[in-house]
Amino acid sequence: MKVALFIPCYVNVLYPQVGEASYRLLRSLGIDVDYPLDQTCCGQPMANAGYEADAKPLAERMERLFADYDYVVGPSASCVSFVREGYPHLVEHHHNDGRPCLAERIYELCEFIHDVVKPEHIDASFHHKVSIHNSCHGVRHLGLSAPSELNIPYYSKLRALLEKVEGIEIFEPQRRDECCGFGGMFAIEESAVSGCMGHDKVHDHISTGAEYITGADSSCLMHMQGVIEKEGLAIRTKHIVEILTANE
C-alpha cells in the first residue's frame, strides 16, 4: 500500500519534529511512506471562519497532491476531520485509478495505526506522566475516543496506543473532552473567552499531576503551550507521535 504523509501548514512550519516523528513511526511499523512536496493548508481555518468557498482551491490542490496514494495520514485530527467531512461537498470527486476521493482515504495518524496497522508492539519508552488531550474534532468527529456526552462504552485509541509505550503513566483531565478554546479563528475573534478556556484546560491537565499534555492535535497543543509560557506553568505539551517514538 502506498501511504502519504499529510503535514498540515502550521505543523510543517512550527513543529517539523512532529512531521519527522510521524515519518519515523510509520517507517518503524513497516509502512512505505512518502511525503508529497509543497503541501500548504487544507482550508479548515477559512471554512471555520465562514469562507468554505475559499477552501475550495486548497481542497482541489490537496486532491491533486494526494491522488496517487491508498492512504493519506496526518498528525492533526482537526485538519483530517475537515478533509473528511468538508471535502465531499467542496470538490468534484477526483477518481484517479479508481481511487475514492481523499475524504475516504485520509486518516488521523493514531487512528490509522490503531485501526489499519494494528501493531502488537510499539518500540518506544517514555518514563513520564502524561495527560491525554482529547481534542474536540478528534473525539466528536473522528471518534478517536468515546465522547463524554454519549452513553457508549469508554474507549480511547490514543490511550490504547500510549499504553504500548514502556514506562508511561497515563492520565486524563477531569473534564475529559472539554474544549481548550483554540477553535481556529475563534482564538483571535473571541480571544478573551478563548484565553480563559485555555487557562482552565491547562490547569485541569496540571491537576492530574502530569508532566506533559499530549494529544493528536498540534493546534490545541500550540494554544495551550502559549498559555503555559505566558503563565509560566510547570507542564509542557508534546504531540503524541513524539511520545510514540520516544526513547527516554
Place this chain on the structure above:
Amino acid sequence: MSSHSKAARRFVANRERTAWHDKALYIVRSKRDRMAQSLPEWEQLREAASQIKQHTLSHLADYLEKFERNATANGIVVHWAADAAELNRTVEDIIRQHGGNKLVKSKSMLSEECELTPYLEERGIEAVETDLGERIMQLMHCPPSHIVLPAIHVKREEVGELFERELGTEVGNSDPTYLTHAARRHLRDKFLTADISMTGVNFAIAEEGAFAVCTNEGNADMGTSFTDLHIAIMGLEKVIPDYASLGVFTRLLARSATGQAVTTYTSIYRRPEEGKQIHVIIVDNGRTKSLHNEAHRNMLKCIRCGACMNTCPVYRRSGGYSYSYFIPGPLGINLGMLRSPEQYGGNASGCSLCYSCSNVCPAKVNLGEQIYAWRQEMDSLGVAAKSKKAMVKAMNLIMRHRGIFYAGVGTLPYVPRFVYNNRFNPWCEAREMPHFDTKSFNTLWKQGKIKR
C-alpha cells in the same frame, strides 16, 4: 470585534465570577451525564425523539389541526397567532372578555420572545412571574440569562439584598432555603388573589387534545388551580403525535435539563374544570419560515431543555448576557440567526465548534453543525466581520501559492520575536506566540534531513 466577543470580554474580566458560573453550570452538565449513563437505551431515546420530531415537523399542519379538533372537543378554546403582536393582542382580548387584571405566569420562553409581559403591564395588567428564578429576574428588572435556570448568574447575597428591599426579608440573610420560603409566602399570596394564569406548553398531544406542562416548583399548577382562566401559549412546533411520544420526551427532558429523572410535576391538562376556561394560543412568529429553511429547520426539534447551554464551554464562561438574542448559548446563536442575521449575527463568533452541544441534545439537534453552516452564509448575508474576511482572504492567497508560503515561512526565523509577540497581537492576550525558529518539514525533507 463581534458583539458577543465584546460582551464576553467584560464577563470574563471577572475571573473569579466566571469560574463560579462555569462550575455551577458544569455541575448541571455532570448531573445530566450521570442520568444519561444510567439509561442503557439513552442513545435510542435520543434517536427516537429526533425521529418523532422529524415526523411531526413533516406533518405539522395535520397534527396541529388534529390537536385543535381534539382540544376543542375537550372544551379547550384554541386560538392562532401569526406573530408576537397577534399573540399579545389575543391574550389581552381573552383577559378583557373574562375580566380581572392580575395574572400569574409560569415560565415561558415564548412570552419572552414576544415581550408579552411588558405589553400587558403597559395595559394595566399585572403579570407576575412565579418561577423563583424568573421572579428574581423580574424583581431585578433584568431578563433571564438561561432558559431553564434564569438566575444562574446571580449570587445568593444579591438575592438576599433584593428580597430585603422587595419582600422585607431579614437583613443579611442569604440562606437559599430562607429566601426560597420567603418567596413562597410572597407568591402564595399572589396565587390566591390572581384572576388569570398563564403557562407555556412543553408538549401538546395531538391525538388527545391535551397538553403537558412540566415544572419542579409546581408554580404552573398553583396558578391554574386558583384562577378561573388559564391561558396556555405554545410555539407551533410544540405539538407531538400521541402519549407514546410523550413517554419518550418525558424520559429525556428533565434528565437533559437538570439531571433529574423527571420534573417534580408533569401536569397534563385535558379539560377545564367546571366553571373554568382553558385557552391555548398556537403561535407562529417566524416558525413556519424556519420550517421552509431546509438547512436550519432542525432547530424546530428543540424541546428547550437548556442542555446545550450547560455544556457550552463558551456560554459557561461568557454568561447569558453576552449574547444579543434573548436566548443564549448554541441554541440562541441559531435561533437569533433564524430571527434576523442582521440583528443577531454578532453571536455567531461565540462558538469554538467543539460540537458538544450536538452530542448532549436530547432531540439530536445538530446545533454546532448549524452554527458552522450559518458562518458560511454570513458573508453573502452581508453580516460577516470585515477584519475576519480580510484575514481569510490574505491567508487564502498565501496558501494557494506554495512559493509565497514557503518563501514567507523561510524568513520567519529571521524576524525578531518582539515583532509579532506583543500586545498588539490579539493572540498574545492570553498566550505566547509559538516559536518560529526552525526550518519547515518541507525544507528538511527537500534537503534530505528527514532520516529515510
Place this chain on the structure above:
Amino acid sequence: MSTREDILNRLRNSGMEPQPKPTLDFERLKFESPEEAFCRSAELSGASVVEWHEGLTPEQLLVELDVEPCEILSALPDFNFGRNPDCVADYHELGDRYTAILEARFGVAENGAVWLPQQMRHKAPLFAAERLVILLDRTAIVATMQDAVEHPLFERDFIHGCFVAGPSKTADIEQALVIGAHGAMGVTIVLK
C-alpha cells in the same frame, strides 16, 4: 385569509419530505424488583416511602405518619377524618396547613413519580397542600414513563392529571436544592 389558514398553508408548503413515524420498539429499562427501584427513585426525588403494614388501621397509620386527623383533607373513604375537599365551598379559604391524602393509580420505577388523575372537584389541594400522603398499590409499578403511558390505568378521560415525583423543589438560588418552592413541602408514599 385567517391567521389559522395562513399558518396551515405555509406549513403545508414547507417543502419538507414526509418522514416516517418511528416504531419505538427498542428495549426499555427493566428492573428485577420494580418496587425496590421505585422506592430508590422516590427517595431520590425527595419523597419518603413507608409501608402500610397489614393489620394497621388508617388511624394507626396516621399516628405512624405523624398526621393529625384534623389536618387531613381527603375524599378517600378510609381517611374521612378531616375535611372533604369536595365539600369545601371555596378552596381559596383552605389555607395551607393541611395534609392531602390521595390514592395514586400507579407508580413509575425509573423516576419515582406517581400518576394522579384528578380525583377531586378541584385540583388545587394537590398543589397547595403542605404535605401529600399518597397511597400506592405496590403491585402497580411500571418501569418507565413509556410503560406508564401504556398502562391500562393511565385513563384517557380525565380533567387534569399529574405525574408527581416528590415534593415541590427549586434550585434557582445558586443551584442549592430547596424543598418546598410552591407546592408540597413533603411527600410520603404509602405502599399498600
